[in-house]
Amino acid sequence: MPKDPRDVADITSDPASAATGKTAVLYRMALPDHLCPSGQKARWLLKSKGYDVDDRLFRERPEVDAFMAKYDVPTTPQIWIDGERIGGYSDLxxxxxDxxxxxxxxKPVIYLFAVAAATALALSIGFLGAxxxxxxxxFISVSMILLGMQKLRDIEGFTTMFLNYDLLARRWxxxxxxYPWIETGAGILMTGMxxxxxxxxxxxxVATVGAISVYKAVYIDKRELxxxxxxxxxxxxxGFVSLTENLMMMGMAIVMLVMIAT
Structure with a gap:
């Protein structure tokens, strides 16, 4: 059965000549076993910015290979706007x-603290009624859990960055x-008291060592990390975000130690 030509990406015509005004040309994969997520996002972004999308879909892998060879690109999607190739989704x-x-x-810290605050409010209103x-x-203990989980999500990436400034980690x-296990575990136990x-x-x-390390790196050594x-x-x-994280942990720990001592 012959292919419907509307379902086949046209790589013979010049996409730059078609990408004029508010028309964008988008080449993306729509294979039987793979609908490209970046291509879908590129199409949505273009439409959200007022572009008419000349959506050229690859239905078979040989079509993708031929396109990449012709335009010497390593991947798809590829987008043309204003008569020039922009690149992939990230470039678009x-x-x-901005x-x-x-x-x-x-933003990552703001979102995390916002979720921690919402969780703390929900726990307070739900269990204490006020x-x-x-x-x-x-709020502090839930923040510790969320921050610890972010570190554990990519432990190698975290340790590489952490070793840039933490005084104890640089020695051992x-x-x-x-560290992330201590922060997460302590947060869990503190949440449940x-x-x-x-x-x-x-x-x-860990918070005291962290606060000293951050203060030294940023405010004494003037390092931009x-x-x-x-x-x-x-x-x-x-800077102040990491210092605040450690100071919150210190404050929470001190209050809890005072509570069990009295």
Whole structure:
């Protein structure tokens, strides 16, 4: 049965000549076993920016190979706008939005703390019927859990960044691998108010070392580093965020130690 020509990507015509005005040319894979996610996102982004999309779909793998060979590109999707090839989805995103993959940003931390705050409020209202000092305690402990999980998600990336500034980890590398487990475990125990005699001293120790390390690296040595607080390969700058993380842990641990001592 012959193919419907509307379902086959045209690689014979010049995409640059078709990509004029508000018309964009998009080549993407729609194979029987693979519908390209980046191609779908590229199509959505183009339409959201007011482009009419000349959507050219690859239905078979040989079509993809022939296209990549002809245009000397390593992958698809490929997009043309304003008479020129932009590249793939990431290139398109940079072109049409203010996205900069190398720019520093606090968004990951803001989102994480927002989720921690919402969780603390839900716990307080659901179990206590009011917002109390326990709400702050839950906010800190839930933040510890979420921050620890971000580190454990990419432990190698985290340890590489952590070793740039943590004083203890630079002397004893295994500490960099242990730290996320201590932070996560202490957060879990503090949330449930369990084994406080174990969780509080552990949290106080790692937080104190962390606070000193960050303060030295940023405010004494004046080093410009990326923060490992939300895991490896983040663009969050090292500074007050990581210092705040450690100070919150210290404060929570001290309060809990005072509570079990009285």
């Amino acid at each position: 995103r940079e072109r049409l939005t 996205y900069d993959p190398k720019a520093t940003t606090y 917002i109390t000092w326990q709400t702050l305690g839950w 590398v295994p500490y960099a691998y242990i 369990l084994l406080t005699a174990l969780a509080a001293p552990a949290a106080l120790f 990326k923060c490992a607080c939300v895991g490896g390969n983040s663009n969050v700058p090292l």
